[in-house]
Amino acid sequence: MLAGWDVADTLSPREEAAIAWTETVTRIGETRAPDSVFRPLREHFSDTEIADLTLAIALMNAFTRVAVAMRQ
Incomplete structure (x- = not known):
């Protein structure tokens, strides 16, 4: 469903x-x-939740880049 979430x-x-x-x-x-x-x-998340979500997104993107670079 994520491919057509919008x-x-x-x-x-x-x-x-x-x-x-x-x-x-x-x-x-x-x-x-x-x-x-x-x-x-901002309508649905607090500042703390936005920070947590953004950090989680950044970490997952970093893990993906490392995996791709390491041919995993």
Whole structure:
């Protein structure tokens, strides 16, 4: 379902905001984390939750890059 999350009608607004943030942070070089994605995130998450989510996204992206680089 994640491949079509933006057209699925089964996710809550909170889940949609988290997934949108995940995509924009993962592609930060292209997206520059626009306010249009950050605003909905602020509606559903506290500052601490946003920081935790962003760190988790960054770590998973780092692990993926290491795995790819190590041919795993």
